[in-house]
Amino acid sequence: MSAINNKNCKYISQKEIKITFDGKSYSALDGDTVASALLRNNIRLIGRSFKYHRPRGIYTCGIEEPNALVQILNEHNEPNTRATIKRTYDGINISSQNRWPSLAFDIGSINNILSPIFSAGFYYKTFMGPKGFWKKIYEPLIRRTAGLGKPPKNFRSKSIHQNHNVDILIVGGGLSGLIAARKLIDTNNEVLIIEQDCFLGGILKNSNKVKSIDGKNVFEWVNETEKLILGSKNIKILKNTLVTTYNFTNHLIALEDKFAGKKIDTNKSELTLHKIRTTHTILANGHIERFISFRNNDLPGVMLASSFEKYIERYGVAPDEKPVIFSNNSSTISLVKSLINLGCKPSAYIDSRNKNDIEDETKDYLLKNNIPFYPESEVEGCEGNKKVEKVYIRGSNKEISSINTSMLCPSGGFNPDIHLFTQSKGLVKWDDKIISFKPDTAFQNTITLGSVSGNYEFKNLCNEINKKLSFLKVNDLNLDIETNIRDDFSISELWETKTNKMSKWSKSFIDLHNDVTTKDLKQAINEGYDRIEHLKRYTTNSMGTDQGKISSINSLGIVSKILNKKIEEVGTTTYRPPYAPLSFGAIAGRSTYEYYDPERKTPIHNWHIKNNAVFEDVGQWKRPWYFKKDESESMHQAVQRESKQTRQTAGIIDGSTLGKIEIKGKDALEFMNLMYTNAFTKMKPMTSRYALMLGEDGMIMDDGIVCKINDKHFIATTTSSGAPKVLSHMEEFLQTEWPHLQVFLNSITEQFTTFNISGPKAREIISKVFTDIDFNNEKFPFMTFKTFDYKNTQARIMRASFTGELGYEIYISPKHALELWEQLFNYGKEFNLVPYGTETMHLLRAEKGYVVIGQETDGTVTPLDLNFNWMIGKKKKDFIGKRSLTRSDTAREDRKQLVGVVPIDKSLFIEEGQHIVECENLPNKIKTPIEYLGHISSSYHSPNLNHCISMAMIKNGNKLKGKKLFVSTSKGTKNIPVEVVSPVFIDPENKRLVS
Amino acid sequence: MRKKYSFLSLIKNAFTNNENWEKMWESPDPKKGYDVIIVGGGGHGLGTAYYLAKEHGIKNIAVIEKGWLGGGNTGRNTTIIRSNYLWNESAHLYDHSVKLWENLSEELNFNMMFSQRGVMNLAHNEHDIKEMKRRISANRLNGLDTQWLDTKQIEELVPIMNTKNLRYPVLGAAFQPRGGVARHDAVAWGYALRSNEMGVDIIQNCEVKDIKTDNYKVEGVNTSKGFIKANKVAVVASGHTSVLAQTAGVRLPLQSRPLQALVSEPIKPVINTVVMSNAVHAYVSQSDKGELVIGAGTDGYNSFTQRGGYDVIEETVRAIVELYPIFGKMKMLRQWGGIVDICPDASPIISKCEVKGLYFNCGWGTGGFKATPGSANVFAHTVANDQPHKINEAFNLERFSDGRLIDEHGAAAVAH
Amino acid sequence: MILINCPYCGEREQSEFSNGGEAHVARPKNPEALSDKDWGQYVFYRSNPKGIFYERWVHTHGCRKWFNAVRDTSTDTFLKIYRLDDNRPDISEFKSTLKSPSGEPSVGSGNFAVKK
Amino acid sequence: MTKILSSDSVNVIQKNFLQVLLRGDGRDQFNQIIAKETSINPPSKNLEISSDDKYIFAKNSFDQWSLLYLVEQDYKKILKIVENLNMNDEILASDYSYGQVYFEISGNNKNEFLNKLTNFDLRPKKFPVSTMAQTLIARIDCSIYNLKDKYIVTCNKSYEEYFKNRLVDINNLS
Numbered sequence A: 001m002s003a004i005n006n007k008n009c010k011y012i013s014q015k016e017i018k019i020t021f022d023g024k025s026y027s028a029l030d031g032d033t034v035a036s037a038l039l040r041n042n043i044r045l046i047g048r049s050f051k052y053h054r055p056r057g058i059y060t061c062g063i064e065e066p067n068a069l070v071q072i073l074n075e076h077n078e079p080n081t082r083a084t085i086k087r088t089y090d091g092i093n094i095s096s097q098n099r100w101p102s103l104a105f106d107i108g109s110i111n112n113i114l115s116p117i118f119s120a121g122f123y124y125k126t127f128m129g130p131k132g133f134w135k136k137i138y139e140p141l142i143r144r145t146a147g148l149g150k151p152p153k154n155f156r157s158k159s160i161h162q163n164h165n166v167d168i169l170i171v172g173g174g175l176s177g178l179i180a181a182r183k184l185i186d187t188n189n190e191v192l193i194i195e196q197d198c199f200l201g202g203i204l205k206n207s208n209k210v211k212s213i214d215g216k217n218v219f220e221w222v223n224e225t226e227k228l229i230l231g232s233k234n235i236k237i238l239k240n241t242l243v244t245t246y247n248f249t250n251h252l253i254a255l256e257d258k259f260a261g262k263k264i265d266t267n268k269s270e271l272t273l274h275k276i277r278t279t280h281t282i283l284a285n286g287h288i289e290r291f292i293s294f295r296n297n298d299l300p301g302v303m304l305a306s307s308f309e310k311y312i313e314r315y316g317v318a319p320d321e322k323p324v325i326f327s328n329n330s331s332t333i334s335l336v337k338s339l340i341n342l343g344c345k346p347s348a349y350i351d352s353r354n355k356n357d358i359e360d361e362t363k364d365y366l367l368k369n370n371i372p373f374y375p376e377s378e379v380e381g382c383e384g385n386k387k388v389e390k391v392y393i394r395g396s397n398k399e400i401s402s403i404n405t406s407m408l409c410p411s412g413g414f415n416p417d418i419h420l421f422t423q424s425k426g427l428v429k430w431d432d433k434i435i436s437f438k439p440d441t442a443f444q445n446t447i448t449l450g451s452v453s454g455n456y457e458f459k460n461l462c463n464e465i466n467k468k469l470s471f472l473k474v475n476d477l478n479l480d481i482e483t484n485i486r487d488d489f490s491i492s493e494l495w496e497t498k499t500n501k502m503s504k505w506s507k508s509f510i511d512l513h514n515d516v517t518t519k520d521l522k523q524a525i526n527e528g529y530d531r532i533e534h535l536k537r538y539t540t541n542s543m544g545t546d547q548g549k550i551s552s553i554n555s556l557g558i559v560s561k562i563l564n565k566k567i568e569e570v571g572t573t574t575y576r577p578p579y580a581p582l583s584f585g586a587i588a589g590r591s592t593y594e595y596y597d598p599e600r601k602t603p604i605h606n607w608h609i610k611n612n613a614v615f616e617d618v619g620q621w622k623r624p625w626y627f628k629k630d631e632s633e634s635m636h637q638a639v640q641r642e643s644k645q646t647r648q649t650a651g652i653i654d655g656s657t658l659g660k661i662e663i664k665g666k667d668a669l670e671f672m673n674l675m676y677t678n679a680f681t682k683m684k685p686m687t688s689r690y691a692l693m694l695g696e697d698g699m700i701m702d703d704g705i706v707c708k709i710n711d712k713h714f715i716a717t718t719t720s721s722g723a724p725k726v727l728s729h730m731e732e733f734l735q736t737e738w739p740h741l742q743v744f745l746n747s748i749t750e751q752f753t754t755f756n757i758s759g760p761k762a763r764e765i766i767s768k769v770f771t772d773i774d775f776n777n778e779k780f781p782f783m784t785f786k787t788f789d790y791k792n793t794q795a796r797i798m799r800a801s802f803t804g805e806l807g808y809e810i811y812i813s814p815k816h817a818l819e820l821w822e823q824l825f826n827y828g829k830e831f832n833l834v835p836y837g838t839e840t841m842h843l844l845r846a847e848k849g850y851v852v853i854g855q856e857t858d859g860t861v862t863p864l865d866l867n868f869n870w871m872i873g874k875k876k877k878d879f880i881g882k883r884s885l886t887r888s889d890t891a892r893e894d895r896k897q898l899v900g901v902v903p904i905d906k907s908l909f910i911e912e913g914q915h916i917v918e919c920e921n922l923p924n925k926i927k928t929p930i931e932y933l934g935h936i937s938s939s940y941h942s943p944n945l946n947h948c949i950s951m952a953m954i955k956n957g958n959k960l961k962g963k964k965l966f967v968s969t970s971k972g973t974k975n976i977p978v979e980v981v982s983p984v985f986i987d988p989e990n991k992r993l994v995s
Numbered sequence B: 001m002r003k004k005y006s007f008l009s010l011i012k013n014a015f016t017n018n019e020n021w022e023k024m025w026e027s028p029d030p031k032k033g034y035d036v037i038i039v040g041g042g043g044h045g046l047g048t049a050y051y052l053a054k055e056h057g058i059k060n061i062a063v064i065e066k067g068w069l070g071g072g073n074t075g076r077n078t079t080i081i082r083s084n085y086l087w088n089e090s091a092h093l094y095d096h097s098v099k100l101w102e103n104l105s106e107e108l109n110f111n112m113m114f115s116q117r118g119v120m121n122l123a124h125n126e127h128d129i130k131e132m133k134r135r136i137s138a139n140r141l142n143g144l145d146t147q148w149l150d151t152k153q154i155e156e157l158v159p160i161m162n163t164k165n166l167r168y169p170v171l172g173a174a175f176q177p178r179g180g181v182a183r184h185d186a187v188a189w190g191y192a193l194r195s196n197e198m199g200v201d202i203i204q205n206c207e208v209k210d211i212k213t214d215n216y217k218v219e220g221v222n223t224s225k226g227f228i229k230a231n232k233v234a235v236v237a238s239g240h241t242s243v244l245a246q247t248a249g250v251r252l253p254l255q256s257r258p259l260q261a262l263v264s265e266p267i268k269p270v271i272n273t274v275v276m277s278n279a280v281h282a283y284v285s286q287s288d289k290g291e292l293v294i295g296a297g298t299d300g301y302n303s304f305t306q307r308g309g310y311d312v313i314e315e316t317v318r319a320i321v322e323l324y325p326i327f328g329k330m331k332m333l334r335q336w337g338g339i340v341d342i343c344p345d346a347s348p349i350i351s352k353c354e355v356k357g358l359y360f361n362c363g364w365g366t367g368g369f370k371a372t373p374g375s376a377n378v379f380a381h382t383v384a385n386d387q388p389h390k391i392n393e394a395f396n397l398e399r400f401s402d403g404r405l406i407d408e409h410g411a412a413a414v415a416h
Numbered sequence C: 001m002i003l004i005n006c007p008y009c010g011e012r013e014q015s016e017f018s019n020g021g022e023a024h025v026a027r028p029k030n031p032e033a034l035s036d037k038d039w040g041q042y043v044f045y046r047s048n049p050k051g052i053f054y055e056r057w058v059h060t061h062g063c064r065k066w067f068n069a070v071r072d073t074s075t076d077t078f079l080k081i082y083r084l085d086d087n088r089p090d091i092s093e094f095k096s097t098l099k100s101p102s103g104e105p106s107v108g109s110g111n112f113a114v115k116k
Numbered sequence D: 001m002t003k004i005l006s007s008d009s010v011n012v013i014q015k016n017f018l019q020v021l022l023r024g025d026g027r028d029q030f031n032q033i034i035a036k037e038t039s040i041n042p043p044s045k046n047l048e049i050s051s052d053d054k055y056i057f058a059k060n061s062f063d064q065w066s067l068l069y070l071v072e073q074d075y076k077k078i079l080k081i082v083e084n085l086n087m088n089d090e091i092l093a094s095d096y097s098y099g100q101v102y103f104e105i106s107g108n109n110k111n112e113f114l115n116k117l118t119n120f121d122l123r124p125k126k127f128p129v130s131t132m133a134q135t136l137i138a139r140i141d142c143s144i145y146n147l148k149d150k151y152i153v154t155c156n157k158s159y160e161e162y163f164k165n166r167l168v169d170i171n172n173l174s
């Protein structure tokens, strides 16, 4: 009736701690999991099930647990934590899930009463009307009752990543993992062993199946092995670490819980996600016991036999003194022995196997200890109020008898834990002897050892390992393993027992987590869902948080019987990562929040901050968007001020983010002629040119200024976000299409800090900084550049501007950048030189009718559409994208073309992104599509003209100049009357530019 | 409609212990020949059969599926449905679909759980904002319901979202209230059920190995169950379409890429709309069962493994954790991949080709689930009449020669 | 995450690389001479086989060099990696385990776990 | 020289080096020109480093070299070298000095430390002493030079703050 402490257990300390469950305090032992602690306190009702809200208890003692999921309140309310693996610590605060108002009395359990209606796929068959009911009534209701745990609280994980490169990874520090490791000690192989538990030993600590190894008791042997391993230089052990994912090319993911059993120190990383790249993977990750379906096999108090044994041996608590044991295989007798060792005794031992197949040792032992024995029998079902009270047994003569008990321990045999093996894309094969799937053909360098490989015989283990690792040329190891059970594994097939009581509410579960019954499987097959994948999706079988670890093979067994097929013909569903639910916080690691993406900053960045810049993200760059003069200044005011001042005197922008590419080599000219639309042949050395780059589809990809130093040496700029793309585009063609061209490319984006000073006073200011240079218009005309020495370094200055004003672009080493920038301000003070940001830059260039790639263009715009005919080297035989410009659609004359647009009523403002239409008003609700000519790509209030100016891409735009059209607004149905004009609003004669 | 489902039928069957439900569809052996063979038993293929039978009176149809119905991308997508595409052609096609979605459960008498909870596209920089405002305006003129939300409105709809304290703050969103999600498997099952009722043969576990043609005319298909004659063959095999086209000597401008998705463990409802983001690459919705359904980006290489790289999962989860700080304490339950066929202009192909009687519906890339009913509907029209419906006229193969592309990259980069 | 053996840097994770699609597609020598259709083939059409695929990669976050590879797209296994100036390996060098154009390979595919 | 972090097992110091990036065909003439201008022979094997306590000369890939000056130099001198080299049409030399930042990483745990930020295989058998590699560290492009008891890691200057933050952050957490 009550739990017993196993004082002999060496894996748990006797130190008491306090834990809280559903608001009540309990004492537990240091080292307990939530489950072992609750069992110790005789708590067996842990939660409510997913669909029917049936009372549920602890079913297993590990990662495979389908029932006992809890919420950890003091860890940001972490939901769906497996009680069976979550280690406790003093002060942990736990609550049960999916119940309201309380665990004992849960309103949701009405679902259980209605359950005959909630048959497989019932959602699909109802809730279809009346209209609107699904959205307003049914769906919210369904959503609220589903869902298990409550949402967690905001949480910023400190988990980190650790990469490993090793020769051999051993998954599982159990018996076979340790034997393999012992063989690898002091060899040349770098080895990593990963074990999910905090103790090594696997089955040696989880059961009492093995008595001794080489004459030593197993505890000693494991300790000795661990010491040997730690003493070797080539092997590392990670404990509390679960391998969850097995990717291609031997890449595995494992999660380490660094505070297992301890209160989390919030200054440290609580989890480490290990990413392991290995040459060979040794899977020694053992097996998982499976259950058997019978009536009410979900009642609290039903617990898998080997889990029960694990609680005794590993956690030092026997959950019950007198359980009933129900098995179809030879392994379960060790549980009886564990209990007897504690002075307890099972109420009955039920074995479904044929009398003759049951080992004599088992029979003798049961007889000797006077344990009621039911051979060739099975559990028909069990009953009780929120707990097991009575077990019904169908004896060998098919008669039903009953026993009173509070716990029932079924064992349906073992499944090799093939999850990771199949994740690696190895193939599995059915084995009739162990009645399960086991690994067959590996796809990667994967070796399976021990029970994961389907070898259930201890005596055979060293042999297997020696053989499978012989390719590593390591010494053989032969251990004498003495067991407490008969070593030859025997099992009879049993997936489900027949129910005698035909109540509509009695249920025999196949998936405990998702509340799928064996009846659901049958119904689904009747309805035609006879592929295992359909069954899974129609019934949600094995789709729960446990992914059917203890039950999915059972469902294949049941299905194969109904379909009269072999299990291997039924096939498995696909095993997918992760092996067990994997923390999002750990997957993200540190590369989130401020490290989500690297921030790039120019050498002037801190100056910008000091001068109240508001930044904009441009790719990874932080660029000043505008500068706030004072707190009260709005963005609009700032931009108007900056724009006005620049045209009045001068303004300066930090353009360091522009991409810069140095192009050099014998064939540089030919290369540039191929990459850009422009013709560079006739261009004079030391001049520069606005240039366009197209994709092979003829669409504009990027623009920039190309400086020609000579025919063999160019420097090109790119847009800030286009820089990597342009460089790799160039590299690609150079390496793959034209390797015969001798050209080298270097990115020099970061090697030069760039500013552009422009405005009528730009010349005066810059002349004061560079006193020995003649900036006179004739000496230094528009679109030329020069290189100068400046304080121990070189500066390149180019006459160019994006504002339409007289302008100079300065390229300087980052070493002297800030100093020069400040110099300019020193001398610019008297002219009110303003720093401006990207917004003003965009405004000023729009006044001048210059386009911005990505704003006027969207991947569907050709140079012709922008009236850039003059930029196309028509005489050139070829350049990238040229051929595409003459396709029937791209050559069309009525394509969308760039125009300027101004409101006829100058007080009105046109919004970017709105469309140009021919109608004055729009209907309130648009039912039939309204034709439009195109859209507004840029729109600003021009401080220099004092009205709104816009650019638009509209159908047949070139022919529409002077026409009155309308632009829609986001506010209402009345469109704004506009006039189509040239997109150049200021200085069409370029007087300012070339002055 | 023979098999009528309702609350009453559920109660009735409850009394007979749910043992008397009828088969949803039969699994016959293939006949010698058919008027139309549809290759691919995904939503689009089954839907095409349904509309051919229902609207065009063709009954001698087989849908041939190499695995199980809906086991392709139909069974592995993040189920986002919306129609707020930029270009008119796309907007019309996808909205045709959304309108069909709105009545599909009732029409098929099978609940698709189409949940119009709204779809939100977040803007994280000035460029996003400009692109979205343009799209909203274009959508409006096309009669769609996309609207702009500012950060405050976003926070009201999705209180768990972190809009400010992140690398690329949330600056606004385009929101389509009529968008939403649906139960993906049910779409395949519903169409299968009703087309089978009208006489369509549904043949599973039968792989089409090649398409037999003679002098640019289709003759039938060779399958793992033998040769089957057909007057017309309509290929809707998603990731495998170009492989099959090749067997008929037809080249398609498609590349097959892995696209991954993942689900979390289930929790009580926390997010009631669908949220997508391009710059901070991730899409999330919460299913009726409680899991967060999260979509990742495509892997950068061709592959038919239905797998994809772990780094893509990491990218996605980084974004999710940043956007929704509570998810830092949640766990990934399962990740998987599909094979999507991507067209150079990110728009589909619904077209005939140079082989008479051979039709393709493909290139849906990362976003064809939403189009299922609409695409099936116009494809059925194309197959039945040997010429396109007005709505799919532009989605032809010639556009890759004449340049009349429907470039949805801007609007469709988040194409789910 | 697959591992790629860059001919210049050695084995690195795929995330350091970018894929450049089908290999050995030469840019037409004289684009002007091509019909719209043929030009469209060059710009937009690439092979997309299930199974053996000749493709290009570039080591974007390493040496920035392009190289070619032969990969089985049904299992993501690299069958050969070679430099741009190496000859195109003959298809007969490689064995495909695909049974049919859209079938699954016998081992390593995304779709089968049980040995048939 | 700035100390970024130091613990029992890892030390990171930021250094001020000067650097020239060279492109060319690597043939005899190239080697001679380089040797003449810099008085150092460029290494000929891919990824190989030749170095002493004053410089590192590494071959990054088959047509690309990095020359790092480890001790204080007159910047003018470097610029002059670059200028002279660029007189040759078949060589591209770019001054990389102040556009890059340099970190010296040493200590027993340097591999484990760096492997928190990169999956690059730092084991001596895969990354031998006196070789270099270009790879991703903390999501950004870096070059890493293996000088026996220490690594020199360099990245673009615009990432300086981000990269330092990541180094410090990961050190604080582990």
Ligand SMILES: Cc1cc2nc3c(=O)[nH]c(=O)nc-3n(C[C@H](O)[C@H](O)[C@H](O)COP(=O)(O)OP(=O)(O)OC[C@H]3O[C@@H](n4cnc5c(N)ncnc54)[C@H](O)[C@@H]3O)c2cc1C
Pocket (backbone or CB within 6 Å): B039, B040, B041, B042, B043, B044, B045, B064, B065, B066, B067, B068, B069, B070, B071, B072, B073, B074, B075, B076, B077, B078, B079, B080, B081, B206, B207, B208, B209, B236, B237, B238, B239, B240, B244, B259, B260, B261, B295, B337, B338, B339, B340, B364, B365, B366, B367, B368, B369, B370, B371, B415, B416, C102
């Ligand atoms: C992870 C992921 C997320 C996605 N998210 C979304 C989203 O949120 N919203 C959205 O709208 N779209 C989304 N998509 C895209 C969407 O899933 C697809 O575009 C859509 O489902 C395609 O449907 P289909 O019927 O054409 O293809 P499928 O469902 O793939 O059907 C094709 C069928 O053809 C079969 N087949 C192939 N070869 C043969 C052969 N030789 N013989 C016989 N049969 C064959 C296949 O087995 C398959 O069943 C997503 C896709 C993926 C992979």
Ligand SMILES: NC(=O)c1ccc[n+]([C@@H]2O[C@H](COP(=O)([O-])OP(=O)(O)OC[C@H]3O[C@@H](n4cnc5c(N)ncnc54)[C@H](O)[C@@H]3O)[C@@H](O)[C@H]2O)c1
Pocket (backbone or CB within 6 Å): A171, A172, A173, A174, A175, A176, A177, A194, A195, A196, A197, A200, A201, A202, A203, A204, A241, A242, A243, A244, A284, A285, A286, A287, A330, A331, A414, A417, A449, A450, A451, A452, A455, A456, A457, A458, A461, A485, A486, A487, A488, A489, A579
């Ligand atoms: N006769 C019987 O009844 C019977 C039945 C089954 C097994 N056996 C025998 O028991 C022995 C079992 O030894 P074994 O080494 O195969 O199994 P084991 O149980 O001793 O070790 C498996 C270890 O792997 C760990 N593990 C599992 N999955 C993991 C993961 N994803 N990440 C990290 N660690 C993980 C487990 O915690 C465990 O420590 C074998 O000799 C077998 O023959 C006997």
Ligand SMILES: Cc1cc2nc3c(=O)[nH]c(=O)nc-3n(C[C@H](O)[C@H](O)[C@H](O)COP(=O)(O)O)c2cc1C
Pocket (backbone or CB within 6 Å): A542, A543, A544, A547, A573, A574, A576, B075, B076, B077, B078, B079, B184, B263, B287, B289, B291, B293, B306, B333, B334, B335, B336, B337
């Ligand atoms: C919208 C959606 C929700 C899903 N929810 C779950 C789930 O709750 N549990 C689960 O195990 N799998 C879930 N899956 C994933 C499927 O189990 C499966 O992985 C996916 O359909 C791909 O098939 P495959 O893994 O068999 O290749 C979901 C898939 C989709 C598309």
Ligand SMILES: [Zn+2]
Pocket (backbone or CB within 6 Å): C006, C007, C008, C009, C010, C059, C062, C063, C064, C065
């Ligand atoms: Zn490389």
